[in-house]
Amino acid sequence: MKTAVKLIGGIVILLVIAGAALATFVHLGHPPTYETLALELAIESTPERVARGKVLASAICLGCHMDPVTQKVTGKHMSDTPPEFGAIYSKNITRHPEKGIGSWTDGELAYLLRTGVGRDGVYVPPYMVKLPHMSDEDLASILAFLRSDDPLVAPEAVDPPGVTRPSFLTKLLTRLVFAPIPYPDAPVVDPPPDDEVALGRYLVVNLDCFSCHSEDFKTTNVEHPEETPGYLGGGNPLLGLSGETVFSANLTPHETTGIGSWSRDEFVRAVREGFRPDNTPILYPMAPMPELSEAEVGAMYTYLRSVPVIARAVPKRERPTRAEQDEGERHYYYYGCYSCHGDDGLGIADLRRAASKFPSDAELRRWVEDPSTIRPGTKMPTWRGVIREEHYAPLIAHVRRLGEQAALAKPE
């Protein structure tokens, strides 16, 4: 009896020591590295590819790589990544040879984008998108765009504001659960142009709608998207810029908890312009995608009507708990400006210089009402018809005040 107790005690102690050793190894150790394939790729650049690549990059990459102040793709703090993953910073992906990706070969970029393994062999955990299902032609277009003379990717000698420090959990998951995606061993072709459902699926998968809109990032199945738990049923708890929880929406055709009652036109407006049928704004981290064509968004609609229905009522997004000072600030929160511009006007796009860029209230109002006529293709939503007439003046006063507060806070 005594020996048995001792034996069990001994085993328990050994397990504890082994567990602690594993934890220390994972914690202190570098992330695992993998072999990379030396791909012989030389992407030919054509104007068509650059244009197509810009659309895809605008829909997929820019949100994560855009500096909020300069609106250049020089990297930023991903403040909306759940803190359990650690401190995450995206990188400078301009054409700059040292600070950016100017010295990466096409093969290295393609390998990273498909598998998640960078040219140093390090696997980027779930916070960087992976595109194993994107057609060779579309991938070539993204590369052609990244190499192009478009001002968005013009070389910028700027470092991101910090370096990624993955948490223990991320390191553990990269050792035990997440694995690089195998590089496709056969050509990946475009979906047939006359098959709407196939085109819709292709876009829902490759524009990464499914990973935000399924149950949880920790269970996203990149290789077999449909096997992701709660596929497109929403409820993934994401973070807003004020640290508030924002649940992704149920995109399955369930009549009340999903988008089963939406018309095609309503869906197209929602995705391209950022408003639901009832005129409420669809807020960050969802972003309007005006770069997609009506036909493309329509195809996604058709596909979404064909996926298995999930009855899942997604909780409403949390409102940041802030004591609003006056009427203007109240509208700033009511209309959801805070969700993209943060509490202080910075957020994902800095509006604090708007006061000097648009000197008169009429000009500033014109921007807020219809920014796409001033800057075509902008991701700032068009508020005409949504903001009530009497709300403009106080709202604009608040935008100006955010600019003044930022100027006061600066030492210069």
Ligand code: HEC
């Ligand atoms: C969900 C956010 C997210 C999206 C979407 C995203 N990236 Fe990234 N990307 C990151 C983060 C974060 C890193 C840095 C990872 C790290 O430090 O471990 C990164 C790293 C990279 C790198 C490596 C750069 C280097 O110098 O190491 C390249 C290249 C890159 N991204 C290109 C792209 C392209 C092209 C797209 C669109 C097809 C894209 N990314 C979409 C978040 C994202």
Ligand code: HEC
């Ligand atoms: C970065 C994560 C993310 C990505 C990528 C994303 N979404 Fe969303 N989406 C969300 C979140 C979060 C919401 C809820 C926003 C809110 O509460 O205002 C949402 C809301 C929506 C809504 C409104 C639905 C409703 O019932 O309110 C639609 C439609 C939608 N997304 C479609 C798409 C499509 C189509 C794609 C791909 C092209 C996509 N989303 C990509 C996070 C994302």
Ligand code: HEC
């Ligand atoms: C879905 C995200 C989103 C929401 C919601 C949003 N904006 Fe914006 N806003 C942007 C983006 C992105 C830009 C940068 C546009 C560009 O440069 O093309 C911007 C730019 C601006 C600018 C101009 C800044 C400059 O320096 O040029 C102002 C002013 C502004 N927004 C005000 C508002 C107000 C007021 C609201 C609420 C009614 C609001 N925004 C809601 C995304 C958003």
